Amino acid sequence: xxxxLAQCFIAVDDHDKALxxxxxxxGLEVRNDVGFEGMxxxxxxxxxxxxxxxxxxxxxxxxxxxxxDRRAVAELMAKGxxxxxxxxxxxVDATFERIRxxxxxxxQEPMDQPYGVRDCAFRDPAGNMLRFSRPRG
Numbered sequence: 001x002x003x004x005l006a007q008c009f010i011a012v013d014d015h016d017k018a019l020x021x022x023x024x025x026x027g028l029e030v031r032n033d034v035g036f037e038g039m040x041x042x043x044x045x046x047x048x049x050x051x052x053x054x055x056x057x058x059x060x061x062x063x064x065x066x067x068x069d070r071r072a073v074a075e076l077m078a079k080g081x082x083x084x085x086x087x088x089x090x091x092v093d094a095t096f097e098r099i100r101x102x103x104x105x106x107x108q109e110p111m112d113q114p115y116g117v118r119d120c121a122f123r124d125p126a127g128n129m130l131r132f133s134r135p136r137g
Contacts, residue, residue: 004051005052006051006052006053007043007052007053007054007055008052008053008054008055008085009054009055009057010054010055010056010057010084010085010124010126010128011057011058011059011060011073011077011082011126011128012056012057012058012059012124012125012126012128013058013059013074013077013126014125014126015040015042015056017125017126018042018056018124018125018126019042019044019056020125021104021124021125022044022054022056022124023044024102025098025099025102025104026087026099027046028044028045028046028054029044029045029046029047030042030043030044031043031044031045031053032053039058040058041055041056041057041058042055042056043055043056044056054085059073059074059077060073077126077127077128078127079127080123080127080128080129081127082127082128083128083129084124084128084129084130084131085128085130085131086119086130086131086132086133087130087131087132087133088132088133088134089132089133089134090134091134092110092118092119092120092132092133092134093110095120095132096109096110096120096132099122099132104122104123105122105123105124106120106121106122107121107122107123107129108120108121112136116135116136116137117133117134117135117136118133118134118136119131119132119133119134120132
């Protein structure tokens with residue numbers, strides 16, 4: 001039995017800002033852009049991984065969510081407490097410089113980690129943490 005990652009979801013509060021970052025800065029391709037009942041979902045992905053999608057979704061797009069739930073998620077996003085994703089890159093330092101030069105919100109400059117990777121970290125426009133890593137060695 002084989003299991004593969006197909007999609008992961010990242011909550012964003014402004015799809016246009018998110019697209020400017022994920023498409024224009026990171027170089028991901030837009031695979032889908034769908035609106036439904038006043039909400040929007042944008043799917044992006046690396047051209048090198050056609051079978052893996054990142055869905056940029058509205059915060060708490062659950063129809064059963066209450067206004068209180070939505071406010072709580074918005075507060076977590078504003079604090080940068082929601083999880084993002086870890087990208088693998090062939091050159092952490094070059095990736096860091098590219099994102100920083102584009103105005104990326106730096107959380108951590110490139111460094112060698114004790115668990116065997118070199119990585120750096122940024123926040124996307126919605127506050128999600130994104131790490132960019134490469135195994136050392």
